[in-house]
Amino acid sequence: MASGAWSASYQFRRAPRNFPADAAAALGTNQVLLPIVPVKLTFLGSAFDTGALLDTGADFCVLPYEVAEVLNVSPASLGGQPFPMAGVGKDVMVKVTNIDVTVKSRTGNKEIPMLPFLIPVEPQPPGRFVLLGRHPFLSMFDVRFRLGYTNDPELGKWSLTEVTKHHPSYRYRKGRALAAPARGRR
């Protein structure tokens, strides 16, 4: 880890579910662990504090319709044409807008201005997490999952560390472009 980079660590959160006994037996656990990031979302003076789900399976960050309503983001008034996003069971039409995000941590908060979020243009079923997906959130942070790190094997911890670029990417592109052609050995 590069010194000076922002870093925070969190405990997994257990979902309050009672697993069916046969599911628990099949999966080997009756716990569901959610990596939840404490965040503050801000849009034009409206603020909303919540726990966002770190979703390594999502391409982009997603703001549920009802959270957008509370933040006074009106998908209908956003510019651009809606486009389909693959949702659970069916496609959902979404638009894009930028939201200011503050990731909260005991050791100091991390401000991420203008993080792009997909917002459904039509109401969804309630009770959905804000999702932090791969682009651009996971290109900004290294994530380490440490299940089993503690004495409680079912709890564990996970951490976010800000990515620090050590080399400008153009050097690699230039290097590849100018590499001498391989002289094949015969």
Next chain:
Amino acid sequence: MTKKGAETPEEAAEPVFAEMSSENLAGYAGEWVAFVDGTILAHGLSLREVYERANKSSPTEPPTFYPVPSQVAGY
């Protein structure tokens, strides 16, 4: 090298959302729950209603809102 006794990021796990334990949220599956300092201010199915009730109850300190999962999901 970590100095002996100093916390590594992994050891310094966040206590910020300690209230979000399965014990606290056992009765709220499928709902939004608003917290301030570990105390539940409001809960319900409609985020808009929970948001307004919680902000009325705690005008100075902003509440934190969680959706409580109601079923096993493949996120």
